[in-house]
Amino acid sequence: MKRRYSQSALFAMLLTSALLPCSVAMAAPSQDIHTTQTSDWYNAGQGPKVYGMRKFPYPYQAMLALSSDADSETLRKFNLVHRFINTTQQTPIGRGLGLDYADSIFMFNGNDHQAFIDLNHVPMANELTYFRGITAQPYAASVLDRYVQCGWVDTLHTYGDFSRVNEHTTVFRRSLAATAANALAKRGDHIEVWTDHGNKSNVDNFGSYRRAGFYQYQQGEVPGSPYYHTDITIPQGIHFVWPDTSSNQFVRDSVIFPLQLADGRRVWGFWRYTNEHYSPQGAVRWNWTPYGLREQLTEQHLRALEAKHGYAVVAQHLCGTPYPGVLPKDAVAALRLLAAHQHEGKVLVTRTSRLLHYNVAQQYVSYDVTHHFGRTYIHIRKISDPVFGAHQPSIDEIRGLTFYTSDPGRTVIELGDNPLPAPLIQHNASDGEHPSVGIRWFPPDTADHALTVPNIP
Ligand SMILES: [Zn+2]
Secondary structure, X not given: OOOOOOHHHHHHHHHHHOOOOHHHHHHHHHOOOOOXXXXXXXXXXXXXXXXXXXXXXXXXXXXXXXXXXXXXXXXXXXXXXXXXXXXXOEEOOEEXXXXXXXXXXXXXXXXXOOOEEEOOOEEHHHOOEOEOOOOOOEOOHHHHHHHHHHOOXXXXXXXXXXXXXXXXXXXXXXXHHHHHHHHHHHOOOOOOEEEOOOOOOOXXXXXXXXXXXXXXXXXXXXXXXXXXXXXXXXXXXXXXXXOOOOOOXXXXXXXXXXXXXXXXXXXXXEOOEOEEEEOOOOOEEEOOOHHHHHHHOOHHHHHHHHHOOOEEEEEEOOOOOOOOOOOOHHHHHHHHHHHHHHHOOOEEEOOHHHHHHHHHHHHHEEEEEEEEOOEEEEEEEEEEEOOOEEEOOOHHHHOOOEXXXXXXXXXXXXXXXXXXXXHHEEEEOXXXXXXXXXXXXXXXXXXXXXXXXXXXX
């Protein structure tokens, strides 16, 4: 973090300097007033001292997102899961948890497996998708538009479920990407997160093609391929990609990494926790269904996350099984444990897109500090995003950013040189380190947004 003095602050300092003993007056303007003894003394008359950033919004020690893939999703299962996790109502699974959780969706269904995916023999053909099959005819489009806009959906689990029994065949083609991207744009559905899906038939996957070997089937990023689409998809708004990489690391200091695609475009990659163990042969033992939740969300994992002040993105398929109650008892208990950690102010649970944006802002925000008539001003200048470029952030991009200060009441946070509206500002008592001032996190939304539609199971 670079700290510079603004013109007005320099002027104020020079004015004050005139009243100070010579040696100090000469020294002060050229010194970092936050680190030297002289300047501590000097700073006392200048306003509170800023000690740098607190990693997560107060009082939280860590941040976690559930990232669930849309495989075998039906509207019934989707609604059950979201009523339980997002609302605080009584639901068939139990009292709702009131957590911020957003799902993923498919746009198309090209899956030819003969399987039932829900009660009453709902076939794979009725998997929850935006369009019907691989046509441009709407299937659950209207309800999924609503879910994107209310925040229950923030991820594309690729353009569709293209898993074929014979994975050397595919029904994906570039025109489907254009159809999907156009439809989403037309409805104002802004989706920034992409997670890869399924077997080698899912040639629209991208992010790992350059790793070669197995990943050569990922043609979405390869110019000249009939399945190339990242020239449509990245400009359309996808910012974060999970490129089909497994990991047994639950806690990370940062979950994002720059990813250069085969077509030269750049996008953020991100890590998800997908497994705890490997077979003796080294094969991944995925724990990303509801049956694995109790292995994922353990007291031990959550304590480590808090102790290390880390991020976790936990991969799941919450609607992925035909289990009638959707979430088995021990999965419900694991989610309740997570909710308890949030309610105790330890882990902030949020949707994947918010966690990823926060990770970028927390890591790459540029700010400077000035002092003026007994107040201290923190000027947030820009997000120096190394992938998408430096830019002036929106309010939502800086929500949650928190600064340690000796006196929150006399520390002002500004976006550039404009103070943020008072309702956005939060003053925090000391957490053992220092008091802090922060920009409020998103207000909670525990409303029941569930919709039912005739003929969509
Ligand atoms: Zn999948």
